[in-house]
Amino acid sequence: MTEQDTMATPDAARDTSLEAALQSALARRAAPRRPGAISNATMFGWRALLKIKHVPEQLFDVVITPVMFTVMFTYLFGGALAGSTVDYLQFLLPGILAQTVIFTTIYTGVTLNTDISKGIYDRFKSMPIWAPSPLVGAMLGDFLRYTGSSVIVVLIGLLMGFRPEAGLSGVIWSMMLLNLFAFGIGWIFTTLGLLMRTPGTVMTISWIVLMPLTFASNVFVDPATMPGWLQSVVNANPVSHLVTAIRALMAGTANLGLLVKSLLMPAAITVIFAPLAMVLYHRPR
Amino acid sequence: MALPLAIETHQLLKKFGTNRAVDGVDLSIPQGMVYGVLGPNGAGKTTTLRMLATLLRPDGGEAHVLGHDVAREPARVRERISLTGQFASVDEDLTGLENLRLLAGLLGFRRREGRQRAEELLTAFSLTEAQNQQVKYYSGGMRRRLDIAASILVTPDLLFLDEPTTGLDPRSRNQVWDIVRALVAGGTTVLLTTQYLEEADRLAERIAVIDRGRVIAEGTSAELKASVGTSVLHLSVLSPDQREQAAGVLKDRLGVPAFREADPTALTVQLDDTARAPLALHALTEAGIPLRSFSLGQPSLDEVFMALTGRPAESDEPEKEVVV
Ligand SMILES: Nc1ncnc2c1ncn2[C@@H]1O[C@H](COP(=O)(O)OP(=O)(O)OP(=O)(O)O)[C@@H](O)[C@H]1O
Ligand SMILES: [Mg+2]
Numbered sequence: 029m030t031e032q033d034t035m036a037t038p039d040a041a042r043d044t045s046l047e048a049a050l051q052s053a054l055a056r057r058a059a060p061r062r063p064g065a066i067s068n069a070t071m072f073g074w075r076a077l078l079k080i081k082h083v084p085e086q087l088f089d090v091v092i093t094p095v096m097f098t099v100m101f102t103y104l105f106g107g108a109l110a111g112s113t114v115d116y117l118q119f120l121l122p123g124i125l126a127q128t129v130i131f132t133t134i135y136t137g138v139t140l141n142t143d144i145s146k147g148i149y150d151r152f153k154s155m156p157i158w159a160p161s162p163l164v165g166a167m168l169g170d171f172l173r174y175t176g177s178s179v180i181v182v183l184i185g186l187l188m189g190f191r192p193e194a195g196l197s198g199v200i201w202s203m204m205l206l207n208l209f210a211f212g213i214g215w216i217f218t219t220l221g222l223l224m225r226t227p228g229t230v231m232t233i234s235w236i237v238l239m240p241l242t243f244a245s246n247v248f249v250d251p252a253t254m255p256g257w258l259q260s261v262v263n264a265n266p267v268s269h270l271v272t273a274i275r276a277l278m279a280g281t282a283n284l285g286l287l288v289k290s291l292l293m294p295a296a297i298t299v300i301f302a303p304l305a306m307v308l309y310h311r312p313r
Numbered sequence: 314m315a316l317p318l319a320i321e322t323h324q325l326l327k328k329f330g331t332n333r334a335v336d337g338v339d340l341s342i343p344q345g346m347v348y349g350v351l352g353p354n355g356a357g358k359t360t361t362l363r364m365l366a367t368l369l370r371p372d373g374g375e376a377h378v379l380g381h382d383v384a385r386e387p388a389r390v391r392e393r394i395s396l397t398g399q400f401a402s403v404d405e406d407l408t409g410l411e412n413l414r415l416l417a418g419l420l421g422f423r424r425r426e427g428r429q430r431a432e433e434l435l436t437a438f439s440l441t442e443a444q445n446q447q448v449k450y451y452s453g454g455m456r457r458r459l460d461i462a463a464s465i466l467v468t469p470d471l472l473f474l475d476e477p478t479t480g481l482d483p484r485s486r487n488q489v490w491d492i493v494r495a496l497v498a499g500g501t502t503v504l505l506t507t508q509y510l511e512e513a514d515r516l517a518e519r520i521a522v523i524d525r526g527r528v529i530a531e532g533t534s535a536e537l538k539a540s541v542g543t544s545v546l547h548l549s550v551l552s553p554d555q556r557e558q559a560a561g562v563l564k565d566r567l568g569v570p571a572f573r574e575a576d577p578t579a580l581t582v583q584l585d586d587t588a589r590a591p592l593a594l595h596a597l598t599e600a601g602i603p604l605r606s607f608s609l610g611q612p613s614l615d616e617v618f619m620a621l622t623g624r625p626a627e628s629d630e631p632e633k634e635v636v637v
Pocket of ligand 2 (some may be wrong): 358359360399475
């Protein structure tokens with residue numbers, strides 16, 4: 029019943045079918061039912077996937093950095109630290125895996141910072157949607173990045189001779205643990221992303237935080253050889269707990285205590301920084 | 314009528330540091346019309362709109378949108394409004410179709426319905442050919458149309474358009490105007506900001522002129538121009554050596570001096586009464602001065618501003634503002 033009486037105006041070189049399309053497209057209609065929080069967040073997850081599809085360059089770092097680190101550190105330190113590169117790789121790989129994923133969390137902040145300055149966030153904020161959904165949905169893209177970079181590290185490791193005793197299940201459990209850990213500390217970078225003015229600043233501050241955190245840990249060497257004061261620092265470092273848990277998962281010797289210990293800090297960060305991020309997101313600018 | 318006003322503000326205020334971007338704005342806008350907010354750069358148009366669209370919190374005063382207080386019930390306001398920002402509020406990295414499908418999904422359309430609705434709007438706005446291109450490759454006009462399409466996936470009761478035609482060519486501008494008219498015919502109230510008097514004149518039923526965060530005039534376009542008191546008669550004589558003579562005749566007959574334009578045949582006369590234009594033409598014919606062309610123009614925004622504020626609109630530098 030869309031046969032409308034579209035009177036062609038005399039001056040009209042104008043396309044009447046377009047005119048009709050305009051009329052019917054603009055006609056009032058009932059609004060669909062408001063979707064729930066999960067549906068909203070899923071749509072933002074879809075957006076993150078579309079972004080990766082259209083701007084695959086953003087995955088460059090995610091792919092190149094882990095390859096570089098794994099190869100470089102294995103051959104650089106392997107002979108000196110463990111006698112053979114293959115032995116060292118067995119020790120190093122879980123650490124490199126953790127380091128890579130932790131570094132990837134920076135992109136959470138940088139991406140958000142770039143994204144949020146664009147006009148589309150004005151639209152999101154003026155829409156009747158579940159308020160945190162843009163942030164939560166963006167995390168779906170993050171999970172993809174974390175998983176992608178850890179798969180790459182593990183593959184490179186396998187090629188170079190890494191053999192996890194626990195097999196595939198060890199690898200999968202490790203990745204799940206890494207994703208949880210990264211989700212937790214990701215809130216820090218989400219907060220930074222909302223707080224800072226430019227993506228460059230977010231990047232710089234993130235590195236300043238993460239560099240000491242990952243290097244003053246048990247990623248590269250066993251702390252037993254370190255001076256006492258450094259040992260206590262390293263042993264208190266949450267990254268060390270994560271790496272220890274992953275080594276255990278890969279070796280098939282993990283226990284619940286280790287897992288819980290490695291997730292304490294990310295859990296604490298989520299409790300503090302997630303609400304903070306929400307406040308900042310809604311801070312009228 | 315029991316309909317609440319579309320927009321009602323009372324002494325609305327927004328400060329950025331010491332800069333009063335919006336400085337006590339009172340608006341009262343009934344539903345069902347296009348309302349124009351006219352003002353030069355930095356007048357506070359965007360800031361006002363952002364407060365009404367719940368994106369900025371007012372520092373003082375009150376604002377009700379469709380009966381809901383923007384500060385106390387922002388969620389209720391958001392349910393019924395839509396905003397097309399001054400700078401593209403669509404995702405540049407995604408295609409036009411993806412943009413609309415994403416927003417449709419957020420509004421609760423199911424997958425298939427969302428796609429249908431998106432395609433319907435893309436067709437209506439002549440964007441079908443570009444629907445699978447990333448928006449960053451769109452022209453200004455296409456981007457604007459997509460932006461508006463994104464705002465009306467669900468017909469809003471109130472649509473904010475922030476300078477919808479700035480930077481568009483006349484054809485694209487006309488397309489946007491057609492869309493706005495069609496929307497209002499469907500019952501939507503449209504609040505648009507613009508820097509062009511002509512646009513406000515052609516589209517808006519009522520206009521508020523704002524300057525430095527204050528409403529300095531309000532009314533219909535006719536009222537506004539009447540308050541400005543001038544229309545402008547542009548004349549061009551056939552031969553340049555008759556220009557002086559023509560200027561003399563005009564001065565005698567109308568009692569106001571004619572302004573000599575850069576074009577050696579052109580003269581401009583400000584009239585306080587449009588009805589006097591025929592007199593001027595008649596006088597020139599009697600004096601035997603042939604004209605190549607004449608037109609009766611509306612005062613420009615600049616002239617409206619001159620009349621209302623005593624200074625030109627284009628002053629980017631606020632003369633005596635405190636430097637931050
Ligand atoms: N986020 C902000 N922080 C500080 N000052 C701001 C901010 N937004 C706007 N302003 C200032 O508020 C004043 C009004 O700006 P606004 O953007 O509302 O003007 P406008 O009428 O929309 O101008 P334009 O035609 O250029 O878009 C200006 O002096 C501007 O510098
Ligand atoms: Mg503006």
